[in-house]
Amino acid sequence: MPTTHPATPASAVANIRAQQDFLPATLQRVAAHILEKPERVIYQTITELAQDAGVGESTITRLCRRLGYPGFHAFKIALTTDLAQIDTPTPPSADADVVTRAAHQAVSALEETRRVIDLSTLERVARAIVNAPRIDVVGQGNSGLAAQFFATKLMRLGITTVAYTDPHLATVAAATQTPQGVVLGLTRSGSTIDTVQTLTVAYERGAHTVAVTNRASSPITRVARDVLFTAAPESPLAGGAISSFTSQVLLLEALYLAVYALIPDADDAMRRTAQSVVEKKY
Structure with a gap:
């Protein structure tokens, strides 16, 4: 039989909030930092987030895996999806708007x-x-x-x-x-x-x-x-x-x-x- 893998959590924000109280103190601090500045985190590298949160890069990876993501990039994709659903921009009404935006x-x-x-x-x-x-x-x-x-x-x-x-x-x-x-x-x-x-x-x-x-x-x-x-x-x-x-x-x-x-x-x-x-x- 093929090996089954646990599904990746759909909502990063909801997942953090659900598990935050059960995380070790260091991971709780990183989780709180992410919830406070999610718009900043989605543009950061793992190195930048680690520096901002005052932890090592391995701590960021450990948190992501604890939350059910294979790594930081997968977590950022989920977090970005959350933010996009919260604040979806209004699509342009004409082709000219698309060209102007690009x-x-x-x-x-x-x-x-x-x-x-x-x-x-x-x-x-x-x-x-x-x-x-x-x-x-x-x-x-x-x-x-x-x-x-x-x-x-x-x-x-x-x-x-x-x-x-x-x-x-x-x-x-x-x-x-x-x-x-x-x-x-x-x-x-x-x-x-x-x-x-x-x-x-x-x-x-x-x-x-x-x-x-x-x-x-x-x-x-x-x-x-x-x-x-x-x-x-x-x-x-x-x-x-x-x-x-x-x-x-x-x-x-x-x-x-x-x-x-x-x-x-x-x-x-x-x-x-x-x-x-x-x-x-x-």
Whole structure:
């Protein structure tokens, strides 16, 4: 007979309130903190919540499992669903409203990201890329699309670059990196397990590891020599909102331009690569 698993609780808020009085003192404190600031918690990483609540990350995981969730991310999805049911926005009445909303999100993300980009870090990473024998860019989901975008840009400059969206291949590649190599890990939350693990392997190899993330307090920053920040926080139910994707693309475009400026024959490389695909177009 197939193994049966207990159903994941539907309501995070109701589940916490039902069990709160029966939890150990430390878990009670975390539960109370979550109930007090649920709108903040859904945008936090496990590291940020642990810091806010004054506990270790393992305590957060223990609470989530005590409540019936496999981990913190699953708990956040349930909590976000609760909040969405409490405050469901009124849908736009016309297609124009949809376009306006999407455009506003994209523009806001671009402007916020522009403000948080540290130019000295950007320049340092650009120089590392120019001097590296190989660049690996890794990401999952929409971050994988951004990784492919950036790898293609660098390839057109003659820089050996590979984008990895398969976590197994990414980790294998990281294990073959050298101290002169560069590995960029793209993860909005900073908590994508596969990307963090890949960057960890590259870090242990001595490679120049770079995290592109929205979160300063997140697991990936612990194994990144440099961190480039994007803006536009995203809830667990957003599913890759245009704001977060746009902010990644802007940062990578800025990094590409910084690299371009450091390559003396960049214009020639662009001309050659453009000519190489002339016959591919009508």
